[in-house]
Amino acid sequence: MAEARGTRTTWWSEELASLMENPIQETTPSTTSFEVRKSEEVITESGGGEESLKEHAVGFLMAWCEILMELGRGCRDILQQNFFNQDSYVVKKLNGPFSKVSKRLNFLNDFLPEDRDPLHAWSIVLTVFLLAFAAISVDSNHKTLTKVMTVRIHPPIASRILLPDGRYMAYHDQGVAAGRARFSLVAPHSFLSSRLAGIPGVKASLLEEYGVRLVTYDLPGFGESDPHPNRNFNSSALDMLHLVNAVNVTDKFWVLCHSSGCIHTWASLRYIPERIAGAAMLAPMVNPYESQMTKDEMKRTWEKWLPKRKYMYSLAYRFPKLLSFFYRKSFLPEKHDRIDKQFSLSLGKKRDLEESVRQGNLRPCLEEAVLQVSKWDFDIEELHVHKKCRTGSLLLWLKSMYGQAECELAGYLGRIHIWQGLDDRVVPPSMTEYIERVLPEAVIHKLPNEGHFSYFFFCDECHRKIFATLFGTPQGPFEQQEETALEKNTEDALQVSVSDK
Numbered sequence: 001m002a003e004a005r006g007t008r009t010t011w012w013s014e015e016l017a018s019l020m021e022n023p024i025q026e027t028t029p030s031t032t033s034f035e036v037r038k039s040e041e042v043i044t045e046s047g048g049g050e051e052s053l054k055e056h057a058v059g060f061l062m063a064w065c066e067i068l069m070e071l072g073r074g075c076r077d078i079l080q081q082n083f084f085n086q087d088s089y090v091v092k093k094l095n096g097p098f099s100k101v102s103k104r105l106n107f108l109n110d111f112l113p114e115d116r117d118p119l120h121a122w123s124i125v126l127t128v129f130l131l132a133f134a135a136i137s138v139d140s141n142h143k144t145l146t147k148v149m150t151v152r153i154h155p156p157i158a159s160r161i162l163l164p165d166g167r168y169m170a171y172h173d174q175g176v177a178a179g180r181a182r183f184s185l186v187a188p189h190s191f192l193s194s195r196l197a198g199i200p201g202v203k204a205s206l207l208e209e210y211g212v213r214l215v216t217y218d219l220p221g222f223g224e225s226d227p228h229p230n231r232n233f234n235s236s237a238l239d240m241l242h243l244v245n246a247v248n249v250t251d252k253f254w255v256l257c258h259s260s261g262c263i264h265t266w267a268s269l270r271y272i273p274e275r276i277a278g279a280a281m282l283a284p285m286v287n288p289y290e291s292q293m294t295k296d297e298m299k300r301t302w303e304k305w306l307p308k309r310k311y312m313y314s315l316a317y318r319f320p321k322l323l324s325f326f327y328r329k330s331f332l333p334e335k336h337d338r339i340d341k342q343f344s345l346s347l348g349k350k351r352d353l354e355e356s357v358r359q360g361n362l363r364p365c366l367e368e369a370v371l372q373v374s375k376w377d378f379d380i381e382e383l384h385v386h387k388k389c390r391t392g393s394l395l396l397w398l399k400s401m402y403g404q405a406e407c408e409l410a411g412y413l414g415r416i417h418i419w420q421g422l423d424d425r426v427v428p429p430s431m432t433e434y435i436e437r438v439l440p441e442a443v444i445h446k447l448p449n450e451g452h453f454s455y456f457f458f459c460d461e462c463h464r465k466i467f468a469t470l471f472g473t474p475q476g477p478f479e480q481q482e483e484t485a486l487e488k489n490t491e492d493a494l495q496v497s498v499s500d501k
Contacts, residue, residue: 154355158195158224161246169243170195170224171217175207180477182211183277183470184253186244188236189216190261191368194223194355199256201458210467211477217243219264221364222356231367233377236264237271244275252277254470258456259427260285260372269412270378278415280470282456283427286434288313289373292381293434300430309426316369323366381438385411416442417469421450445469 082088158170172195175181189197195216207214220239221227228235244253254277257265262284268276288301302310315323357365388410416439420432429446436444447455455462467474 154351154358156224158218160224161243163239163242167220167226167228168224169217169220169226169239171215171243171247172196172198173247174198174202174214174216175204175212176477178213178248180211180479181213182475182477183213184244184249184251185212185214185256186240186249186253187214187216187256188219188240188261188264189222189356190257190259191372192353192356192365193261194218194352196223196352196355199463200456201460202463203460206460206463206467209474209476210471211475212467212471213249215243215247215249219364219368221359221361221367223358227359227361227364231371233263233267233371234271237267240264240268241272241275254278254280256280256282257284258282259452260368263372266376266378266380266383269383269414269416273412273414276412276414278417278470280417280419280466282419283421283424283452284418284432284435285372285427286380286431287373287376288431289317290376290380290434292379292438297430297434301428304425304428304430306425312369313373316366317373320366320370323369324362379438380435383412383416384439385409385413385441417445418442419445419447419455419466421447421452421455423448423450424452426452 158172160168160170163169175185187198189195195218198214198216202214206212217240218225219236220231228239240255252275255265255268257280259282262281263286265279265281265284266286269279288298290298293301305313312323386409387407418432418435420427420429422429432444432446435442
């Protein structure tokens, strides 16, 4: 026992001596502790205690680092021996898929220097990318960014309706009154916009001349409309239907849209066609990942876009959760004020851009972007007018064989007018060519030397041409006597039909 204690004491003495400037000489077990305490007292009295404590701490940390490194090497060896050898279950399962992926991505090795191991090089690239992404995700100026993102909140001025599910929808009414309107025009707004946009720059005199009532509204989560917990194309069409019913649009109405706002017009043509008199679309957006598009149409669509737009659509399609970072850095920080000033020059005191993000919530913007590129609930080709025959039973099938089947027209039976600028780089003409191919009854108005906004924003002549195409010769609004006569004729017709029954 004495020899064992002596050995342990000698070992501790050597270790302690290695951490101190003055080595401790080996002593007998009975005098070791006394010598150590004595040396510590001498060092403390001479003023070197602080330096000695620092050296102790450094040595302690270095020892721990060595221990952790050895532990990591041991864990690595265990994993290699048990899980990453040729006979392990993990390697057998992942070897095939990993080989296929490696072959497909093998062309990336051409970008590496010839003297670099691809596995080692790409692991470093991936690590650096993850660290860089983590660094830019951590906002060091959080307080400043929050302050800049706070938009100017104007007092709520919108008229609102209560929807059946308890949400409120904000809308804006322009043109002639509801009782005198010859035509009702409903306009869903495009991305990063609001009900205040409507038809930018349209004159009240033009609406009066054609007897048009223009109703615009905020999409869920934009402006003063409440967000929708589960947005889709069907809910978009139903929101439009509830709106026109609430604002006393009793007849069929026209839908007018621009750019990405047209995805809601497509939805209305699909789900509530019986209420739509016709559609006017300017540079209508379709899904850029639409499977029915030809390779040439898709290629000419994507090559027109800037890298930033391609990046946005790719994120929305593949990694929608990363979109919040993209939008937060794009239009909600310091650039917001500059963009807003550009819009204020054209829209006057009504800040359309500012109104669209007044709730300070990114989720509606993300939902709108994902809705554009995700798998739609329907195909535009379904709107094509075609005969649909009932052949469910054996009798109906036999009738169809002899040409006596009960058939009816399916698809959208109303008019569709599309205006497309040939110099548009936001919604390229190739998208309209796809629409023209799958929807041949749509009337396409091709506009040379026109871009995305030029034919729709603040163009009095353009607005007049659009109204003339849709409504023909201007007849003005209904007069009061004409309205009363129309209501009387409607009541008489109803009474005659009831008596006939």
